[in-house]
Amino acid sequence: MSLIANLARWEWFKLRRRWMLWVLLVFAILFAQLAVWGGYFSYQNLRTTGGELTVPASLQSQQGRAPRTVACNDLLSGDAARMPSDLDAQVVAGLAAQCRQQAATLPARTERAYLGFTLPGSLRSALSIVQTLMLILLAILTASAVGIDYGAGTLRSVLTQGTGRWTYLAAKLATLLLLTGLGLLVALATVAISSTIATNIAGAPPAAAGSTAATWSDAATAYGKAWLSIVPYIALVTFVTVFARASAAGIAIGLGYYFAEQLIILLFSSLFSWFSQVADFFLVRNITAFTGGGGNAPIAGGLPDETHALLVMAAYTLALGALAFWLFEKRDVAGATGGG
Amino acid sequence: MNAETEYVIETKDLTKRYGDVLAVDTLSLRVARGGVFGFLGPNGSGKTTTMGMLLGLVHPTSGEARIFGDPARHPATLRQVGAMVETPTFYPYLSGRANLTYFQGVKQRGAKADIARLLELVDLGKRADSKFSTYSLGMKQRLGIACALLGDPQLVFLDEPTNGLDPAGVVEVRELIRELGRGSRTVILSSHLLAETELVCDNVAVLSRGKLIAQGTIQELLRSHDTTRIRTTDDTRAKAVLAEVTWIESVRAEDGHLLVEAPAERVWEIGRDLAKRDIYLHELTPLHRSLEEFFMDVTGTDPTTGRTKE
Numbered sequence: 042m043s044l045i046a047n048l049a050r051w052e053w054f055k056l057r058r059r060w061m062l063w064v065l066l067v068f069a070i071l072f073a074q075l076a077v078w079g080g081y082f083s084y085q086n087l088r089t090t091g092g093e094l095t096v097p098a099s100l101q102s103q104q105g106r107a108p109r110t111v112a113c114n115d116l117l118s119g120d121a122a123r124m125p126s127d128l129d130a131q132v133v134a135g136l137a138a139q140c141r142q143q144a145a146t147l148p149a150r151t152e153r154a155y156l157g158f159t160l161p162g163s164l165r166s167a168l169s170i171v172q173t174l175m176l177i178l179l180a181i182l183t184a185s186a187v188g189i190d191y192g193a194g195t196l197r198s199v200l201t202q203g204t205g206r207w208t209y210l211a212a213k214l215a216t217l218l219l220l221t222g223l224g225l226l227v228a229l230a231t232v233a234i235s236s237t238i239a240t241n242i243a244g245a246p247p248a249a250a251g252s253t254a255a256t257w258s259d260a261a262t263a264y265g266k267a268w269l270s271i272v273p274y275i276a277l278v279t280f281v282t283v284f285a286r287a288s289a290a291g292i293a294i295g296l297g298y299y300f301a302e303q304l305i306i307l308l309f310s311s312l313f314s315w316f317s318q319v320a321d322f323f324l325v326r327n328i329t330a331f332t333g334g335g336g337n338a339p340i341a342g343g344l345p346d347e348t349h350a351l352l353v354m355a356a357y358t359l360a361l362g363a364l365a366f367w368l369f370e371k372r373d374v375a376g377a378t379g380g381g
Numbered sequence: 382m383n384a385e386t387e388y389v390i391e392t393k394d395l396t397k398r399y400g401d402v403l404a405v406d407t408l409s410l411r412v413a414r415g416g417v418f419g420f421l422g423p424n425g426s427g428k429t430t431t432m433g434m435l436l437g438l439v440h441p442t443s444g445e446a447r448i449f450g451d452p453a454r455h456p457a458t459l460r461q462v463g464a465m466v467e468t469p470t471f472y473p474y475l476s477g478r479a480n481l482t483y484f485q486g487v488k489q490r491g492a493k494a495d496i497a498r499l500l501e502l503v504d505l506g507k508r509a510d511s512k513f514s515t516y517s518l519g520m521k522q523r524l525g526i527a528c529a530l531l532g533d534p535q536l537v538f539l540d541e542p543t544n545g546l547d548p549a550g551v552v553e554v555r556e557l558i559r560e561l562g563r564g565s566r567t568v569i570l571s572s573h574l575l576a577e578t579e580l581v582c583d584n585v586a587v588l589s590r591g592k593l594i595a596q597g598t599i600q601e602l603l604r605s606h607d608t609t610r611i612r613t614t615d616d617t618r619a620k621a622v623l624a625e626v627t628w629i630e631s632v633r634a635e636d637g638h639l640l641v642e643a644p645a646e647r648v649w650e651i652g653r654d655l656a657k658r659d660i661y662l663h664e665l666t667p668l669h670r671s672l673e674e675f676f677m678d679v680t681g682t683d684p685t686t687g688r689t690k691e
Contacts, residue, residue, distance in 0.1 A: 044456075047486070047487070047489060048487055050486070051483055051486040051487050054479075054482070054483055054486065055472060055475070055483060058474060058475060058479065059474060189472070193470055193471070193472060193473055194468075194470035195470050195471060195472055197438055197466060197467075197470055198469070198470050198471065198484065198528065199484075199487060200436075200437060200438060200459075201436045201437070201438065201459060201462070201464040201466065202459065202460065202484055202487050202488040203456040203457065203458070203459030203460035203461075203462070203488060204456060204487050204488075205456035208456070371440070373433070373438065373439045373440055374433070374438040374439070
């Protein structure tokens, strides 16, 4: 164990000198900020407009114009100066009726928007955005960290130092998992700061409308799930990189698989009814089910339940991880392959 | 590590097969502690594969390899060993110093001050903080040697250490290898530059097509196949007389002399045997062959190209 801890320490020595790590962290932070500031501007928009309606081009008196939005506060104000002058009175009346219908849910929507960018709800919102991005960023980082030893041929130099094979790979993966956890924490810390600033700018909270607020415990659960969901994906990318002895293969599969799986499910589910049952054992689908089922978030329609998702993720992690370690241990080590 | 072990390396029937190709064929080798041991063979003779098996990089098909009496591929054993196998490989985005710091860290041997000392030793002090990717082949080679010496190992493998070095660098590295081989440390030098090897090695093993075909001190190997040039009062009769002596391997006439292949320790008997038949020596000159000539004779190949001798 102390050998793995020492190797992990030196893995960090190498990783922290790579610009890629810091660029990926900046991306994660920027995307996390979207949750706060996107939520904040959405809240402000709801407050100032009372909700917006889109007017399709076909309902506009001047043909050939692009669809436009109108604010419900303008339509319901009764002030002629604030009414859209380029729309027929009949259309305006119809839109106003829609706004009156929506006005009933406006307090709840406003409150939900407020809770989305204020603590602790903002943490969960940020995690839901960052989680998908993290899979992609981690695929790049994992493939790069594992693949460089093949590309530069350094695996030979490392193993002759008496690191041991499985301990070296284990230390590498442990470092990546630890960095993922820390990276998420850093991103969430910046979210917490932005959230505090946005809350102060927003001023007094809207009147309570019975929306359920996320708790700190929900945020912690979402953090744990986001971190855990990355483990099988790291196992997948590690296996591909070790199998191909190239970081390029790991990056390609890491990025491609995420989108390919969704396309395959979409295509084959429409062709064969039984395919949705097969798809319930696909990796990304189960990751989505696992993280989407966290806290108070509703499970998206048709996704497997959380326990099923956890078991499938564990099976993928064990199978791909075991294959990666077996290949790493068993194969002879050659020179540099020239990849990154 | 078993400090009492007489042999630092022992292999028994070590074999590596890649499909139909037999890279190393039942190699049984013993390397005694101390000195510089030359590991010779033409390209493709199995030197690097054997080193790979000793260093845990290549899995043997069968047989056994031990270092300091312990299984060779065991991580704890390898931490007592320094190695530079083929072209040195390091992390291109790290400096020479950072690379050594990293490798010292994973090896968990030696002090921080060793890094500066080793960088100076291989004359990389001024470029220590430049990225490895900017190094010339010679500089990479020097860094590889420095890395192999991290932790002051008792056994050092150096595979073609003078590759890419300028003539001055070759001399420096040769001196360094000699220095390293003094005392109880053992240096395993793999090379096809036989003139270099002859200058620094105490013992050598010669591999050809994966098989060990000769092993011993350089003096022993060269002496065992020595040729003696003689000129007598009657060369025709002398040739006939010597051809009947059982311990003489061969006698042939060449350029007005007779060339006799015989064990060096019995050469004195030639004069005695000829004198009994009233044939007297005008000249008896032992001809010492170079390691290169010996190598070409025993392997039947050119040491540099590995091609079969014409």
